[in-house]
Amino acid sequence: MEVEGDETYNLIRRHLLNARGFDISGYSRSFLNRSVRKRAGRLGCESGMEYIGRLRKDEEEVNELIAALSVNVTDFFRDADAFAALSKLVLQPLVETKIRLGWSALRIWSAGCATGQETYSIAICVAEELKKADPDRNLVVRIVGTDLSSSALEIARTGIYAKERMRGVSRRLLKEYFSASESGYEVTPELRRMTKFSKGNLLDRPTGKFLDVIVCRNVIIYFSRVVHDQVIDNFVRVLKPGGYLMLGRTETLMGPRRQLFEAVDHENRIFRKPLTPMSLSGL
């Protein structure tokens, strides 16, 4: 099937940009061709135009193509230092403060969670902090993982991962938070109780509010500047004053959006929404 022609490329580019604000102009053509060919092959499309026809009428295929282009690559504790910083600078003080003040819930959003490893890694970090601070565990923890890709979320919901995907998990944590089964390692009921997965596009206006933490790693790097701004504005809307945002190591806040946060740990891309909100016109 021919996807290399300029016409096919331009039609796909324009459709993703118009439908989702997803800009593929920065992608290498060979990566793009491979990804589109793979998706089209799965659907049995024999030409680029047939695939574009499918994209135009099938929202779910737009999601799957964007997911394929955003590379669903993920891991448990991807960047171990970043998760250590998240525990120390964000989760530990939050858990301690909430318990001390008698507040009832800790709300975290793992945005662009792919197959769930990030969400469960956060849940493990929270569980570890709870153990230190609150042996009675009366703090309710809600960690929601969202992604565009239904197939990635299906895997996340099973909570079962093959042995070779467990590289980032230490022996102690493996023993404590997983049970070995025939199909791999399965997360414990404790992690399941804390986590939930649902489908969502980061470009849509989010419905929740008053989140304590948003972890969005290795996602916005694929977005154009306009979409970056839109997604960050959405995060600002749902974060509590004093709430935290964590991005991936190669990502950062751009332009005026930087002023909406204080830097907590620049290297690990941890930011905090000030207690007295700063504002940008139009937000």
Ligand SMILES: C[S@@+](CC[C@H](N)C(=O)[O-])C[C@H]1O[C@@H](n2cnc3c(N)ncnc32)[C@H](O)[C@@H]1O
């Ligand atoms: C490279 S993975 C990152 C996974 C995880 N956050 C990590 O750092 O390991 C990027 C994920 O972002 C998701 N994604 C891309 N665009 C999205 C959007 N507009 N809304 C929600 N998820 C999106 C993709 O489906 C993919 O699963």
